[in-house]
Amino acid sequence: xxxxxxxxxxxxxxxxxxxxxxxxxxxxxxxxxxxxxxxxxxxxxxxxxxxxxxxxxxxxxxxxxxxxxxxxxxxxxxxxxxxxxxxxxxxxxxxxxxxxxxxxxxxxxxxxxxxxxxxxxxxxxxxxxxxxxxxxxxxxxxxxxxxxxxxxxxxxxxxxxxxxxxxxxxxxxxxxxxxxxxxxxxxxxxxxxxxxxxxxxxxxxxxxxxxxxxxxxxxxxxxxxxxxxxxxxxxxxxxxxxxxxxxx
Amino acid sequence: xxxxxxxxxxxxxxxxxxxxxxxxxxxxxxxxxxxxxxxxxxxxxxxxxxxxxxxxxxxxxxxxxxxxxxxxxxxxxxxxxxxxxxxxxxxxxxxxxxxxxxxxxxxxxxxxxxxxxxxxxxxxxxxxxxxxxxxxxxxxxxxxxxxxxxxxxxxxxxxxxxxxxxxxxxxxxxxxxxxxxxxxxxxxxxxxxxxxxxxxxxxxxxxxxxxxxxxxxxxxxxxxxxxxxxxxxxxxxxxxxxxxxxxxxxxxxxxxxxxxxxxxxxxxxxxxxxxxxxxxxxxxxxxxxxxxxxxxxxxxxxxxxxxxxxxxxxxxxxxxxxxxxxxxxxxxxx
Numbered sequence: 001x002x003x004x005x006x007x008x009x010x011x012x013x014x015x016x017x018x019x020x021x022x023x024x025x026x027x028x029x030x031x032x033x034x035x036x037x038x039x040x041x042x043x044x045x046x047x048x049x050x051x052x053x054x055x056x057x058x059x060x061x062x063x064x065x066x067x068x069x070x071x072x073x074x075x076x077x078x079x080x081x082x083x084x085x086x087x088x089x090x091x092x093x094x095x096x097x098x099x100x101x102x103x104x105x106x107x108x109x110x111x112x113x114x115x116x117x118x119x120x121x122x123x124x125x126x127x128x129x130x131x132x133x134x135x136x137x138x139x140x141x142x143x144x145x146x147x148x149x150x151x152x153x154x155x156x157x158x159x160x161x162x163x164x165x166x167x168x169x170x171x172x173x174x175x176x177x178x179x180x181x182x183x184x185x186x187x188x189x190x191x192x193x194x195x196x197x198x199x200x201x202x203x204x205x206x207x208x209x210x211x212x213x214x215x216x217x218x219x220x221x222x223x224x225x226x227x228x229x230x231x232x233x234x235x236x237x238x239x240x241x242x243x244x245x246x247x248x
Numbered sequence: 249x250x251x252x253x254x255x256x257x258x259x260x261x262x263x264x265x266x267x268x269x270x271x272x273x274x275x276x277x278x279x280x281x282x283x284x285x286x287x288x289x290x291x292x293x294x295x296x297x298x299x300x301x302x303x304x305x306x307x308x309x310x311x312x313x314x315x316x317x318x319x320x321x322x323x324x325x326x327x328x329x330x331x332x333x334x335x336x337x338x339x340x341x342x343x344x345x346x347x348x349x350x351x352x353x354x355x356x357x358x359x360x361x362x363x364x365x366x367x368x369x370x371x372x373x374x375x376x377x378x379x380x381x382x383x384x385x386x387x388x389x390x391x392x393x394x395x396x397x398x399x400x401x402x403x404x405x406x407x408x409x410x411x412x413x414x415x416x417x418x419x420x421x422x423x424x425x426x427x428x429x430x431x432x433x434x435x436x437x438x439x440x441x442x443x444x445x446x447x448x449x450x451x452x453x454x455x456x457x458x459x460x461x462x463x464x465x466x467x468x469x470x471x472x473x474x475x476x477x478x479x480x481x482x483x484x485x486x487x488x489x490x491x492x493x494x495x496x497x498x499x500x501x502x503x504x505x506x507x508x509x510x511x512x513x514x515x516x517x518x519x520x521x522x523x524x525x526x527x528x529x530x531x532x533x534x535x536x537x538x539x540x541x542x543x544x545x546x547x548x549x550x551x552x553x554x555x556x557x558x559x560x561x562x563x564x565x566x567x568x569x570x571x572x573x574x575x576x577x578x579x580x581x582x
Contacts, residue, residue: 050455076457088455090448101445102456109438110458111466116255116433117441163456 001064003028003197004049004080004167009058011048018044019055020221026167031189031198033212035205041221042201043085046171049199050082051075062167081165083156085172085201089144095155096140099127102162127162134158134188150181154188161192168192170200174207182207209233255436261516262428269421273414281530283413284485287420289526291481292505294424296518297431298474299502300511304518305435306467307447309366311499312373316472318380318494320346320479325393325489326386335399335410339423339480346476347469349376354468358461361450373499380491392490396483410484420481427474434470435515443467501525504547510559517559524558 002025011019018041026032036042047053049060051072060068067075090098100106106123109115117123128140134154139147144155153173160168173189174182182204189211192198202208208215209229217225217238225235232238272286295317302308323345327338357368380387387393398410401419410416434440443463446453454460483489492498506512509521525543532539554561 052455072451072454073457073459076455082455084452088449088452090445090452092448093445097441097445101442101453101458104457106438106442107457110442110463111439113434113437113439115438116436117438118255118436159452159456 002026003063004199005061006049007059007061009045009048009055009060011044011053011055018221019048022058022218022221022223024049024216024223026197026199027214028197030213031193031200031211033208033215034199034201034218035203035208035215036218038203040218042203042218043171045218046082046169046201050080050169076163079164079166080169081160081163081167082169083160083171083173085175087152087156089152089155089159091145092143094141094143095131095136095147095151095158096124096127098144098155098159099130099162100124102159103127104164130158130162131155133161133192135184150177150184153177153181153185157188157192165196167197167199170198172201172203174202174204186211255432258429259432262432265428265516265519266425269424273417283417285526285530287413287417287485288482289523290417290420290424291478291485292502292522292526293519294420294427294481295475295478296502296505296509296511296522297428298471298478300506300515300518301431301435301443301474302467302471303503303506304511304515305440305447306443306464308361308464308467309503310369310468310471311366311496311503312369312371312376313471313475313502314494314496314499315373315376316346316350316475317479317482317498317502318489318491319349319376320476321483321489321493322380322387322393322479323476324480324483325396328396328399329393333397333399335401338399339477342480342483343473343476346479347473350472350475351465351469353472354465358464358468361464370496370499373494373496377491377494377496380494387489387491390491392488392492393483394488396487396489398484398487413485416481416484420485423477423481427477431474432515439463439466504543507555508547508550508557510557510561510563512560513556513563514559517557520558 004026006022006024009019009022022045034042034045044053048055051070051074054069058068059066062078062080067078090101093101100117100123103123103126105126106117131137131140134157136151136154136158139151144152147155157170157173170189173185177185186207189198189200193211200208200212212229214226214228215232216223217232225232225238227235269290273283276282276286299310299313302310320342324338324342327341332338353372357365360368381390398416401408401410408415408419410419442453442458446458446460446463450460479493482493505521505525506518507521508524509519510517511521528543529539532542536542550557
């Protein structure tokens with residue numbers, strides 16, 4: 001049984017149908033990819049899956065529980081975490097503080113109005129551990145807004161990781177990264193993949209084909225092809241389309 | 249990893265502030281000030297500090313906060329005149345009533361932020377102000393509530409007469425000390441840190457699982473409660489409560505205090521701002537009726553050239569003169 005399942009999702013904005021009967025499922029322990037050209041509905045799809053938008057129709061299940069239309073907060077608390085394509089950090093906070101305020105242990109103490117969070121060494125150690133995991137050790141004290149772009153990308157993922165998710169959604173993690181940055185991110189995600197269920201939206205084919213166990217191709221708001229990277233390489237539609245051409 | 253700067257339990261500025269205020273009656277006449285002025289400054293400092301929890305730490309602009317100051321003043325007067333003239337009962341009652349009104353308003357606005365939030369707070373502020381003017385039988389209309397007493401402070405083993413300005417000043421100082429300390433703890437607690445995270449990025453805060461609405465609601469309610477306490481002290485100081493303090497321009501005063509003082513970059517900004525504002529009112533006001541014009545121009549200059557206020561200017565000066573102390577730049581974050 002898949003860990004996460006979406007069935008027959010529909011979403012429209014005004015007259016524009018963005019998602020038309022999309023069904024997706026993600027297995028535990030796998031890295032699943034969603035790809036498609038710009039404007040195909042990938043990000044909208046992500047936003048529906050993670051609670052930012054309510055679908056007009058359809059059902060979303062996580063761990064055998066219906067979460068259709070649940071708030072981002074509720075979904076986060078169930079163990080689904082996400083990063084954003086456009087950087088979404090706590091800019092004035094240091095890298096460490098970005099992680100600290102996202103830790104479930106700190107969240108649970110959110111209405112503690114007395115203790116000093118800065119002297120909470122267990123939360124600090126945990127946060128420092130998350131930063132180390134994404135290769136940001138030594139950058140704890142630097143404000144998020146002062147970090148170089150590539151490190152901000154890593155921090156973006158780290159904030160999502162801080163929530164200790166069972167399922168991690170990454171929205172275009174390579175956006176704006178050069179070849180070297182992409183390679184480094186690739187290594188990071190390959191490492192995370194060993195312990196986490198991950199779903200990645202990407203339009204960088206090379207990146208996705210190298211990492212994903214399964215890929216769904218979305219176009220015109222529909223899933224037009226699905227399979228392992230090898231199966232997709234053989235898929236006539238993918239071969240004929242731009243997507244396939246890009247991959248060669 | 250190097251140790252992170254933590255908030256001192258009682259930081260140096262707090263110590264200096266409290267020592268300064270405690271000793272003020274000894275020296276203020278020598279610098280040309282008077283006891284009542286010091287009392288009023290302290291009351292506004294308290295109001296501004298509570299307000300800054302919302303504006304500086306929550307990033308939530310309320311332009312109708314004078315309402316809660318006024319509600320505190322009226323509540324204190326009404327409880328005293330109609331229910332039970334007991335200082336503690338009336339004071340706590342004023343805080344609870346202001347918090348209750350704040351809680352109701354916050355329930356209507358906490359899903360908003362930015363300009364919509366600000367507009368809604370103005371609307372609510374105007375409603376309360378209008379009610380205060382029109383509901384004669386309760387509020388006394390435009391004349392307000394008169395004959396509010398400075399009740400005795402009864403501590404069981406001893407009781408103090410607060411009739412003199414100096415006695416009331418020291419009573420207010422006690423409350424101020426407790427409030428400053430509590431607010432200082434609050435902004436460095438997990439609650440305060442998450443509130444400021446929400447200020448920076450509300451959407452991300454929701455996506456890591458925080459109940460954004462609830463944090464905003466609590467911040468508003470708490471700051472309304474502090475405003476209520478300040479209002480009650482003001483009613484005692486003035487021995488009356490009147491609708492003027494609830495007006496839109498009076499609500500604007502606290503915003504100007506916090507911004508000029510530098511509440512957006514420092515916990516102590518509102519303290520500096522309140523001091524500066526009331527002194528400016530008194531000193532400029534002695535020369536000209538139109539002091540607010542000059543103050544307004546000063547405010548505009550500040551927003552243009554020194555938007556981080558007095559505290560921001562101080563921090564910038566410290567940064568250039570003490571480059572080895574980056575911890576200060578991060579003192580708000582600490």
